[in-house]
Amino acid sequence: MITLTIRHRTSYHYRQPVMLGPHRLMLRPRESRDVRLISSEIAVTPAAVVTWAQDVFGNAVAMANFQTLSDHLVIESVAELQLDAVAWPVFPIAATAIFYPLRYSDDDWTDLGALTVPQYPDPAGRLRDWARAIVRSNPTDTLALLKDLSASVSAAIGYQSREDEGTQSPIETLERGWGSCRDFAVLFVEAVRTLGFGARIVSGYLYNPTGDLVGSVAAGATHAWAEVYVPGAGWITFDPTNRGVGSFNLIPVAVARDIRQAMPVVGSFIGMTDAFEEMSVEVLVISRPGDGR
Numbered sequence: 001m002i003t004l005t006i007r008h009r010t011s012y013h014y015r016q017p018v019m020l021g022p023h024r025l026m027l028r029p030r031e032s033r034d035v036r037l038i039s040s041e042i043a044v045t046p047a048a049v050v051t052w053a054q055d056v057f058g059n060a061v062a063m064a065n066f067q068t069l070s071d072h073l074v075i076e077s078v079a080e081l082q083l084d085a086v087a088w089p090v091f092p093i094a095a096t097a098i099f100y101p102l103r104y105s106d107d108d109w110t111d112l113g114a115l116t117v118p119q120y121p122d123p124a125g126r127l128r129d130w131a132r133a134i135v136r137s138n139p140t141d142t143l144a145l146l147k148d149l150s151a152s153v154s155a156a157i158g159y160q161s162r163e164d165e166g167t168q169s170p171i172e173t174l175e176r177g178w179g180s181c182r183d184f185a186v187l188f189v190e191a192v193r194t195l196g197f198g199a200r201i202v203s204g205y206l207y208n209p210t211g212d213l214v215g216s217v218a219a220g221a222t223h224a225w226a227e228v229y230v231p232g233a234g235w236i237t238f239d240p241t242n243r244g245v246g247s248f249n250l251i252p253v254a255v256a257r258d259i260r261q262a263m264p265v266v267g268s269f270i271g272m273t274d275a276f277e278e279m280s281v282e283v284l285v286i287s288r289p290g291d292g293r
Helices: 106-116 126-132 142-156 170-176 181-194
Strands: 002-020 023-025 035-045 048-054 060-066 069-083 198-207 220-230 234-239 250-256 276-287
Touching (some): 002 198, 023 069, 035 048, 106 220, 126 181, 170 181, 181 198, 181 220
Antiparallel strands (some): 002 069, 002 276, 048 060, 220 234
16 A cells, blocks of 8 residues: 655636636546545635536536636645555456456446447447457457457557647547557547447546656656456456556546546636637656655
8 A cells, every 4th residue: 555645736827817717627536445535635726616516427526616807727636545556456357257248237238328339430440440350269358358459559559648638539549640648548448349348438647656657757647547347347447558457556536438528627718819828737646755666
């Protein structure tokens, strides 16, 4: 078990005062059997009325509403938590799901719903064909197949950090041959959905004390990965950016059907068309002294 402090600061600057619209903040880490949240605080400048709710996925969502004009906006989140994920987990997959193709129970199929349905157009079936080409045999080992799909994403796509907003479609990522961690995650999720799996996007933080993981330039960074539902084991974590399996070094904040539902900060402003000047994001994930991995 390791104790971590996560500091996340998002700053916006405008050329003149603007009216800030409501901002949706998804910054509170999501508790699980691997993550125990000790504390979580959010500070907003200028002052805002902050209310909390849970979305349809059970994520903690804060809404910040502003009353004054401002030429800047700073959102600071500080969370302390304990991370207790093992590096090489063993997954108790149900006997009925050890081999693919598998069939979910009627209840699982109903509850997974839209999480089994691809969210991006693929009229020519290119993504489906790409995913099916990775299936070695029929039947084949389910976990091995999912690992192969995750590894195939990073083998086929070069990592490239992108500061601009938005996510590439899976077809765009395949055609361009490069993408960010969120593009890798979306490609993987959509690929496994074409094979009949239920999958979801996860956004959160990557703890990278050794600096050898892709997607982080320091001890930590925001990150995106995926989870696939496998009967018996439940939601299994896959990080296609780093070919990782299991949640070791990953701190989830939100799970969602689509990456757009899990953005850390979403908001608007009313002002001149050229009012926006710049945005910056700073993330630091550090362990308690003497408590590193």
